Amino acid sequence: MYNFLIDIFGSPVIAFFVAAALPLFLFILPYALIAVLAERKVSAHMQDRLGPMRTGYHGIFQTVADILKLIQKEDITANSIDRTLFNFAPYLVFIGSFAAFAVLPFSSFFVGSSIDIGLFYFLAISSLVVAGILMGGWSSNNKYSLLGAMRSVSQIISYEIPTAIVVLTMVMLTSTLNLDTITNQQTAYFWNWNILGGAATGIAKFLLIPLMFAAFIIIFISTLAEVNRTPFDIPEAESELVSGFFTEYTGMKFAMFFLAEYANMLAVSFLITVLFFGGYHSPFGYLGNSLGIEWLVPIEQGVWFATKGLTFVLVQMWLRWTLPRLRVDQLMTVCWKYLIPYSVAILLLVGFITLI
Amino acid sequence: MKQYFINTWEGLWTVLVGMKITFKHLFDPAVTIQYPDVKPTMPERARNRLFVNMDDCIGCDQCARACPVNCISIETLKSTPDDTPGETSQGKKKALWVTKFDIDIAKCCFCSLCVYPCPTECIEMTKVYEFSEFERNDLIYKFAVLTPEEITDKTQKYDEFQAAKEAEKLAAAKAKAEKAKQDAAKKADDNPDKKAE
Known part of the structure; x- marks a missing residue:
């Protein structure tokens, strides 16, 4: 993979950073989006509920909405x-x-x-x-x-x-x-x-x-x-x-x-x-x-x-x-x-x- | 030592039992009602917002007297024979104009005690339960159908009628008094000799 990326970018440094960032953007972020929603849906259905339903079809955009909300939130740091x-x-x-x-x-x-x-x-x-x-x-x-x-x-x-x-x-x-x-x-x-x-x-x-x-x-x-x-x-x-x-x-x-x-x-x-x-x-x-x-x-x-x-x-x-x-x-x-x-x-x- | 293995086995086994139960529930239909989109069906005798059918109301004031929280206020006006409010749907004659029929639903405790005494069954509990308002005054429901002009008109009519009646009465009384006087005079005229004697 690393050699392949060096071939693409022509520079080991860029290839290094891309190879390092790939799992994050390829796996973890999409996974986290899906997993948080899955967790809520799974928990809801295990308790005979429906879970998030209002954002998109059966609430599939709920996590995206949550992240947008979290980005807007004030970063509160207490004094002590x-x-x-x-x-x-x-x-x-x-x-x-x-x-x-x-x-x-x-x-x-x-x-x-x-x-x-x-x-x-x-x-x-x-x-x-x-x-x-x-x-x-x-x-x-x-x-x-x-x-x-x-x-x-x-x-x-x-x-x-x-x-x-x-x-x-x-x-x-x-x-x-x-x-x-x-x-x-x-x-x-x-x-x-x-x-x-x-x-x-x-x-x-x-x-x-x-x-x-x-x-x-x-x-x-x-x-x-x-x-x-x-x-x-x-x-x-x-x-x-x-x-x-x-x-x-x-x-x-x-x-x-x-x-x-x-x-x-x-x-x-x-x-x-x-x-x-x-x-x-x-x-x-x-x-x-x-x-x-x-x-x-x-x-x-x-x-x-x-x-x-x-x-x-x-x-x-x-x-x-x-x-x-x-x-x-x-x-x-x-x-x-x-x-x-x-x-x-x-x-x-x-x-x-x-x-x- | 035996207890140790029993504990281990039970720990694992009970976890599996619990997992089986939650797995079953995963495929059970959800009991959630998607409220604003889907409304739950109310029970047959649900007590919610009050409604008054003014066509049937005879203004008897019984509901207002039955109300434990005094949320109903009624004012009525007697009708004149030439301008009656008509009949109820059951053919009962209405004798009163209902000039004011206010229910303060914010005070209402939904006890349904006003429904039972109503002789014409015109006040009832409906199944409407979504009636929140931003202003408290909007929760006072005005059921009276008469406009203010009509009310003044009816008041005037009633006053006139009353005055006419009064006048009639007065005239009748006067006539009666006159008659009595005349009768007395007649009597006196009829027996002048007696008097002389």
Whole structure:
């Protein structure tokens, strides 16, 4: 992709910026527009309501209208806030969630950055969000914001552990940290996906399947907690903390937090897709290959990747409108008493299986 | 230890049960009524805005007296025999001109107590419920059909009629008095001898 862009623009610098900005304009902004609307429609229909109906056909322009409204809003900054940190926090949060997209392989033609420590980079850079949240909450000089930020930080740090252990399991199985390589190991058909034992053969594959399912459930729960979504939304907790760490934010800064939340959801969904569901690979082979049209294959791969990622985003929404919020102690119980022991057990078992 | 696995299983299983329920509801038809576009049907005996059919009103004032919040004010004027308000739809003769029939719907408590005493069933609760206004005075509904000119005309007529009646009465009384006097005189004339005796 990068070389292709250099060919088009004739300058590595321009190509660099275009390649960096492409996921933002190609994926995240349209996705955020659609996802916010989808969230409202899904939640409404799950509660037998209709959701937004008045802007456009069945309210399809509601998010556009909301963004126009948010742009017009006054940017209120209270007197007693720490101005520098307060202004920087939303951008840091967004940078954290956006930078994670850099290593994701969207299709065989468009691999953001095929670095050898991709997984490590992903986990590390998405932890930057924690700093942004704490900055925003603390500098707001508001008890609700501070409480929300503290809860958020404790939650994200706790849930990093099961995520990291499951990722480590996958690293043991695939013996690489490069997300592109992990994807390419799961090529061809869906029985090569890691959730169905990956490319392993013989008895090991059947032993791996239940473990991979368990690992998938664990990483799904823990990443759900990391992106602060219900049932793990105690950092926001509308009914207790107004709206948590971004209580004091207005206008576009608020929109940045919102965008970051949705970008984060998509990023972790893509991570799960890459780790367990074959990344951009189609489960049934490609139309382009069978028809002999080669340029169609990368487009199909992009569509498959987006479909898989959005499926998990929809499941996250589905869970949000199904489950009530956990209490703080329940949250910690789920993480430390259930997810971590299970993930450690899976780590040991998978290590044992890969050894023999 | 056993409890631990039971907890794990129950945690996952109950989440799936909940997800199944919400998934079912995803395809249920929404119960929302798109209000300004689609109006909900009101129940059969819904009590909303009051309406008075002035053709049937006989100005009996019973609704105003029944009203617990005094939101109905009625003024009437007696009619003259040569210019009556006519009959109600049930053939009852109207004897009064209703010069004022105001309902202050802002005060109305929608108790429907004014509806029951009405002898001609001319005041009723309708199903209209959207009648908000910007001015409070616009909420005073004036049902009287007579124009101010007509009212002065009727008042004058009634006054004239009353005066004529009064005059007639006076004349009658005078005539009676005259007659009595004459009778007395006649009597006296008839029996002059008796008197003399």
